[in-house]
Amino acid sequence: MASEVDRSWRDPALIVKALPSVLLQTSCFLAPLLMTFVLTFQKTKSFQLVWAWNLDVWTDIFTKPHYWTILIHTLVMATICTVLCVLLSLPIAYALATRMKRFENHIKILITFAFLTDATLKTFGWVLFLDTHGAANYLLEQVGFPPGTIAILFTDWATMLGMVYSLLAFTIFTIYLSIDQIDRSLILAAYDAGAGKFRAFWEVTLPLCRPGIWAGVVLVFLLAVGVFLEPKVLGGGKSPMSAELIRQTFETRVNWPLGAALTFVLMVVAVFFVLLFNRVYSLKRAMVTG
Amino acid sequence: MNHRLEARLVEIILYGSVAAVLVFFYLPIFTLIAFSFHEGRYLILPFDGFSFDWYVALLDNANAEVALINSTVIALISMVASTILGTMAGIVAVRYRFRGKKSFLGLSAAPLVFPQLLLGIVLLLWFSVLGRWLDFNNGVTTAIIGHVVYITPFAMIIVAVQVFNFDSTLEDAARDCGADNWAVYRYVTIPLLWPGIFSAAIFAFLLSWGNFYLTYSLAGSTRTLPTFVFSGIATGSSPLYPAMATVVFIPGILLVMLADALRRRAQRGGI
Numbered sequence: 349m350a351s352e353v354d355r356s357w358r359d360p361a362l363i364v365k366a367l368p369s370v371l372l373q374t375s376c377f378l379a380p381l382l383m384t385f386v387l388t389f390q391k392t393k394s395f396q397l398v399w400a401w402n403l404d405v406w407t408d409i410f411t412k413p414h415y416w417t418i419l420i421h422t423l424v425m426a427t428i429c430t431v432l433c434v435l436l437s438l439p440i441a442y443a444l445a446t447r448m449k450r451f452e453n454h455i456k457i458l459i460t461f462a463f464l465t466d467a468t469l470k471t472f473g474w475v476l477f478l479d480t481h482g483a484a485n486y487l488l489e490q491v492g493f494p495p496g497t498i499a500i501l502f503t504d505w506a507t508m509l510g511m512v513y514s515l516l517a518f519t520i521f522t523i524y525l526s527i528d529q530i531d532r533s534l535i536l537a538a539y540d541a542g543a544g545k546f547r548a549f550w551e552v553t554l555p556l557c558r559p560g561i562w563a564g565v566v567l568v569f570l571l572a573v574g575v576f577l578e579p580k581v582l583g584g585g586k587s588p589m590s591a592e593l594i595r596q597t598f599e600t601r602v603n604w605p606l607g608a609a610l611t612f613v614l615m616v617v618a619v620f621f622v623l624l625f626n627r628v629y630s631l632k633r634a635m636v637t638g
Numbered sequence: 639m640n641h642r643l644e645a646r647l648v649e650i651i652l653y654g655s656v657a658a659v660l661v662f663f664y665l666p667i668f669t670l671i672a673f674s675f676h677e678g679r680y681l682i683l684p685f686d687g688f689s690f691d692w693y694v695a696l697l698d699n700a701n702a703e704v705a706l707i708n709s710t711v712i713a714l715i716s717m718v719a720s721t722i723l724g725t726m727a728g729i730v731a732v733r734y735r736f737r738g739k740k741s742f743l744g745l746s747a748a749p750l751v752f753p754q755l756l757l758g759i760v761l762l763l764w765f766s767v768l769g770r771w772l773d774f775n776n777g778v779t780t781a782i783i784g785h786v787v788y789i790t791p792f793a794m795i796i797v798a799v800q801v802f803n804f805d806s807t808l809e810d811a812a813r814d815c816g817a818d819n820w821a822v823y824r825y826v827t828i829p830l831l832w833p834g835i836f837s838a839a840i841f842a843f844l845l846s847w848g849n850f851y852l853t854y855s856l857a858g859s860t861r862t863l864p865t866f867v868f869s870g871i872a873t874g875s876s877p878l879y880p881a882m883a884t885v886v887f888i889p890g891i892l893l894v895m896l897a898d899a900l901r902r903r904a905q906r907g908g909i
Binding site for chain 2: 356380440571
């Protein structure tokens with residue numbers, strides 16, 4: 349295993365390797381973020397940005413319930429999506445880590461490929477599949493269902509389907525990695541002590557794979573908050589989520605300060621929620637362990 | 639519950655869930671591929687017949703060709719840049735201990751958990767302001783910068799996993815034999831890290847090749863394959879778009895298969 353070596357910032361080996369990343373992320377991630385924050389205090393006049401320091405945008409945001417309704421809708425959708433992703437990933441990740449050693453790599457490659465495939469294409473595929481005249485309804489009609497049995501396209505159900513679809517791979521992999529590291533003899537010990545499969549899973553495997561679940565929850569939640577394709581294409585844009593609202597503010601209304609402020613609100617609220625989950629979770633554990 | 643019954647139920651759930659997830663993941667992909675061979679003008683069933691007409695039409699479509707070239711150029715440059723940056727950052731993340739390491743890790747991994755659309759918008763604002771000041775327009779270059787910012791953290795993590803399993807005494811041995819720093823990198827470090835660097839490069843290429851959100855925000859009027867397909871998402875549009883989508887899948891399938899073949903060869907070689 350690799351050992352860690354002390355390096356000072358005067359060491360050329362460190363400077364050459366670390367500086368490019370630092371420069372890139374400072375100039376093209378941190379600096380733009382700071383500028384976005386500064387923009388929230390400016391104004392727009394006839395679609396042009398005007399440099400005038402004021403709080404107009406922020407008073408607008410805090411007085412109009414419209415933005416908050418959309419934000420709450422987004423958070424609810426993201427939370428449901430996160431819960432679904434974790435619940436669906438548990439058996440899959442467990443099966444991958446403990447069963448089917450022969451096909452494990454093939455399945456991992458199939459999942460990776462589906463994950464790396466462009467989101468627009470997959471969303472397009474879902475539209476063609478779920479449409480009233482699409483593949484799913486056609487197949488159902490062939491076996492005797494009335495036409496248009498599946499009518500979830502352009503509803504929140506389709507949005508949720510698309511969100512789970514595009515984010516599920518994250519939880520599968522994080523949970524898989526932590527189940528894979530569990531010492532099998534602990535589970536066998538639980539069986540010897542008379543526990544059934546479910547009980548052993550509940551009392552041994554689940555607590556031990558918490559780091560993986562937690563990493564997956566954070567990734568999925570933060571990314572689910574920012575989805576835009578799914579509500580727009582699968583949800584038909586009828587109940588917009590925050591990312592869509594932000595995009596419209598920039599593109600259609602050309603109101604940069606407002607868009608920048610909405611971006612910030614969304615990020616801060618999302619990070620706040622993650623910290624809150626973490627807090628509640630560690631409190632609960634502190635109470636359990638006494 | 640009876641233990642044997644329970645065990646059988648568990649097996650069914652476990653195998654069933656994996657089978658179900660594979661079907662779930664490939665349902666839209668296969669639907670799209672199936673529709674690209676649709677003979678009719680509209681994207682509705684039943685099939686009028688099987689044909690390659692839309693692939694032929696794709697060859698004649700100048701816009702599609704431009705989009706294909708743009709996608710390839712952007713993906714290749716982003717792949718090289720983010721793999722190099724990610725490899726260096728991955729080595730730093732695992733091998734070195736230094737002041738401000740936590741900030742370094744936080745900063746270099748942050749874009750990973752940042753929604754892509756928002757990253758695109760934030761960068762769009764940044765480039766628009768810089769562009770007005772330095773007089774440039776958004777296009778291929780800004781799209782590449784956006785891709786590199788987003789993909790480098792992925793490359794960093796993939797390489798870091800490889801570095802983690804790396805035996806650093808091999809480097810010391812090379813140094814004891816009189817190799818200079820460059821020779822150590824050239825003949826010891828990079829060859830040993832190569833599987834990680836290679837998978838990082840494939841990941842980087844595919845993430846950039848299929849990227850929609852960042853390209854959509856940052857490429858200005860330049861079209862790539864994903865943004866070209868996005869403009870055609872509707873059941874009323876022609877099978878030209880599913881045909882195009884199928885073309886987008888091909889490099890992905892080839893690269894993933896190549897990576898698997900190389901990994902297996904490496905395993906047989908006992909590395």
